[in-house]
Amino acid sequence: MAEKEHVHGGYRLYWVTWFWLLILTILMIGFEVLHMPRFFLVLALVVFMLTKAAFIAGNFMHLRFERLNLIVTVIVGLLITGAVLFALISPDGLRVLHLSGAS
């Protein structure tokens, strides 16, 4: 329903989104080439990555024009569950590294 209320203004939304995705991708590669401190590089890349994901989901997939129920379902179902999964599994790698005595 919110979809019907959404005025597309032709195809502008898609190409404006494309432009920003392109800029963000160039920035990410630029940051990589600059060899900045690791912490700031990781932080910047993760922020850019999530911004790009929000652009794609919100504008390309029209999620921001959908009903709140669907938005919350997708965000909780995918983003938060994915983040929890990542947070629960990946850090164990450091423990394995520590136990192997290689750290």
Next chain:
Amino acid sequence: MAETHVAESVWSGGVSPFGVSWRKLMMWIFIITDGLLFAGLLAGYGFLRLASPTWPDRSEVFYIPFIAFMTFVLITSSATMGTAVGAARQGDRRWIVRGLALTILGGLTFLGCQAYEWTHLIQEGARLYTNPWGVPHFTACFFVLTGFHGSHVFSGVIILTVTLIRTLLGKATPEGVEVAGLYWHFVDLVWVFIFTLFYLL
């Protein structure tokens, strides 16, 4: 009646709490579950990466501008897909066909680049569990992550080709194009994470 009223007060949506058709809802549910598959794969990659004392320098293994070009192709194909979806809503058949055809071309270009990348690495001695860079898990992560993603791109190209044929035959509905588009954008979305977490970080 009373039951409907309760549902509306809780969901603000009555019998259709998400306010979308069943086809679109099913695609969203598929996207969530398929996204969790990739979340699991990336979490596994994160585990292996953190457990490994060393990790090859990606800029020495891959030609990053080439990977950036693949990203550019996929982003552009998402924009052309969006154009096709917009055209479908406006009933502009000519732009649906153009948008879909360009998106398919983008998908095929991406797959061609990936085939080239795989061939190049295999020729350098990369296998699923062995490689010249001294970290066996590195190529396991590479082949599994990019392989799963590539198979999704391949599926997307098939879905879009079917949608294009149906459009040419006058059988495609605007919703059908939109649902196909949702899948294609999801493929693009997954690549954003793989590109950042595997190639850049």
